[in-house]
Amino acid sequence: DGGITQSPKYLFRKEGQNVTLSCEQNLNHDAMYWYRQDPGQGLRLIYYSQIVNDFQKGDIAEGYSVSREKKESFPLTVTSAQKNPTAFYLCASTPTGYTEAFFGQGTRLTVV
Amino acid sequence: AQSVTQPDIHITVSEGASLELRCNYSYGATPYLFWYVQSPGQGLQLLLKYFSGDTLVQGIKGFEAEFKRSQSSFNLRKPSVHWSDAAEYFCAVGLYNQGGKLIFGQGTELSVKP
Secondary structure: OOOEEEEOOEEEEOOOOOEEEEEEEOOOOOEEEEEEEOOOOOEEEEEEEEEOOEEEEOOOOOOEEEOOOEOOEOOEEEOOOOOOOOEEEEEEEEOOOOOOOEEOOOEEEEEO | OOEEEOOOOEEEEEOOOOEEEOOEEEOOOOOEEEEEEEOOOOOEEEEEEEOOOOOEEEOHHHOEEEEEHHHOEEEEEEOOOOHHHOEEEEEEEEEOOOOOEEEEOOOEEEEEEO
């Protein structure tokens, strides 16, 4: 079945460490997105990419980095510069800019 | 600036009762509107979408929503709620002149009483 796979489902990180969240899709979608979800705040956009080797900052990009070397992959790195990284992270994709987004199952990151 | 407001943080309804979740948006152009549902610890599933045309749209699981341009609203409704509908519901606006990103409301948590 086609879909979006995020891994791992749960991730624990020590303060000061970088950590990378994986997002892979086999839907042949062009655009991919990373959102952060905090209780009571909905989802906020971190980064997005419309084509390979190109990406743009979203509303809360500070402390995060991404790459888009392959159409099907869009990993997110949470760096030590991110002051409050504990959150639920959701990856999404769309075939074009004019349809609904499809979401992965999320990764819960906890800083310990 | 674009924004989405869901005025109700938490709603409790009895099983079998009707449901309406409110959503108001602020967007200068014709909006692309969505309702998503999320179970605890899971991703988001699309319930329904409005792009153009008929202002009453039907979705999955018996949900419908009505787009009212004059009120900048896109309220979600269901005539008879089931216990399995307990979840968090998000309204969103799609910004297709900004790479297709979504602006989400804060979410409404729905509880269902037996």
